[in-house]
Amino acid sequence: MRHIISILLENEPGALARVVGLFAQRSYNIETLTVAPTEDVTLSRMTITTSGTEREIEQITKQLNKLIEVVKLVDLTEGTHLERELMLIKVKASGAQRAEIKRTADIFRGQIVDVTASVYTIQLTGTTDKLEAFIEAIGSNCILETVRTGVSGIARGEKTLSL
């Protein structure tokens, strides 16, 4: 099953390498990874999406917790949560296609953020499923380039991951 693990990490050189190294050493898979400093510059917030059996996920969280720089950790998929990913996608847009692509982007609440005579660059945010549905709808033969940030997640309601 797919899990979203959210980590509060000391913002120190080498900390990221330890997290990534752990996944590689123990042959756990990482589907996406995002990391950036928080409002407290001594801390980074990392979101990892991964999948595995219950035992594997339990080991992943326990092993991550053992890393000295990991301050706190939560498996967001254990509760209700929000997840968002941002995608920039460059597509061929000429002739009759142009209007069609604009319409599809509108349906998905995408924004056209750059335009040339033959190309649109569209920005889209949402869940992984939504981004994939958009890619599907556009069709791979008109896609020139995609770039995605990977998932960021946060728990719903009052629950917070903080010191």
Add this chain to the structure above:
Amino acid sequence: MELLSGGEMLVRSLHEEGVEYVYGYPGGSLLHVYDAFYQQSAVKHVLVRHEQAATHMADGYARASGKPGVVLVTSGPGATNTITGIATAFSDSIPMIVITGQVPSHLIGGDAFQETDMMGLSRPVVKHSFSIKHPSEIPEVVKKAFYIATSGRPGPVVIDLPKDMTIPNDRHEYSYPKKIKIRSYSPPQKGHTGQIRKAVEVLLAAKRPMIYSGGGVVLGKSSEQLRSLVRGLNYPITQTLMGLGAYPGTDRQSLGMLGMHGSYESNMAMHHADVILAIGVRFDDRVTNGVDKFCPDATIIHIDIDPSSISKTVDIDIPIVGPVDTVLDEILDIIKEMDETPDADALVSWWAQIDEWRKRHAGRYEKNDNGLLKPQEAIEGLFEATKGQAYICSDVGQHQMFAAQYYKFDEPNKWINSGGLGTMGFGFPAAMGVKMNYPDEMVVCVTGEGSIQMNIQEMSTCLQYGIPVKIFCLNNGYLGMVRQWQDMNYEGRHSSSYMESLPDWAKLAEAYGHVGLQVDTKDQLQGVLDDCFGKYKDRLVFINVAVDPDEHVYPMQVPTGAMRDMWLSKTERT
């Protein structure tokens, strides 16, 4: 406040931590540090002949004393030579501080002479690592390193020290922190009382109980509590390779070791147990055999300080995360307060069953009648000659298993071996580390002619520092453990397991300034051992013992089978 250079700060910080010996090897990146060592006498430096040996010396000391060993090596090849030793310590959760020199900060990343990314290289085999960014950080980093290495589940910590952090005339205010807090690190202090109560109830209701204890009890200094518990309950106990001695091996309730080369009675009792109390163990694959067939009837209670050990390979019914000593204390208190006793009738029949298993494989090995020693006999001879009192530091192979099976340890911290990584070459330097710190104790390296050659150069270090360890080499002329597998699984095709061209061991020992003795037949063993611990008490003695090359280690579990599936000899299977 005092102004010190980074090199001086390092030495002073080590002194504040109570370090007496640092094992190491100098080089360009550490010249400032070595100069700081030279100018004081509180912390002594021991010059090894190979950096790997420095790590094993520190490790041996740590295993015997429970305190962290300290290693100091230069950048590049000095640092890479420590990797095997760091990994060895990591596998067995041994506290160790490894300080590696590094090229000056401004050269890092530029492929400088003797630059290696030690932080990166060591990352998978350390508990944590630090890279020094400013000389003034040194005291705090040393303090943190010792705290992390020794608390929770212990392990090795690397400190990477660029040369420009140690420049003699770059001086900074020095004060050593009294206490340290790391906000992201708080090892458990006690177990969950509710879980402990539940565990006690299950434990007392057992009909066929087994206590399975391991290295965590030794590391957690909980041998006393373990003894009280086992004796109070009159339950049988089996110990892992790493745990031997925490409970006395000569005691009636001890069934010996369990697992791949565990005793028949231990493995049978584990398989048939209805309740297993696992203490400071990790259900290693060398213990469980096929996990799907592991102890089918047992309710398992597991005490460990590391949550990731719980249900890692075998599902645990009642996990208790906490330090072994406080958890066992609490268990003992609860038993007392509950005023309940185990089922006496059930215990009588359980012990009767165990005694039957004991009888079935009581002889364990056949002696030769042509005078050629069996390796087991040699270990039994060593046990008698040392009255079971020696520190035994083993290498890796058949001799290691024979030592574990036939030398009965009655105290913890005296059986020192590389269990997790299985590092050949570990035994001799580990013995040196023990002997330097316990000069009045008998310290023996049990080894094979293969393993000993992986760090034989340390005979020179022993001469320099006067380290009279005893090397007891069970020479079967083969990489015996490899040969055994080839005999059992490859129809005896001995591919590269025969050690040709062995040296004259006595002459080799003598060339290094030591004593070399030879045992060719049974009747010579006792006399040679008497000389070794008598006449040559204060000398390093290398005893080369010719043993039967055909011998195999038994019992041996049948791969992927259950605990009870074992070969008991070349022809007999359970």
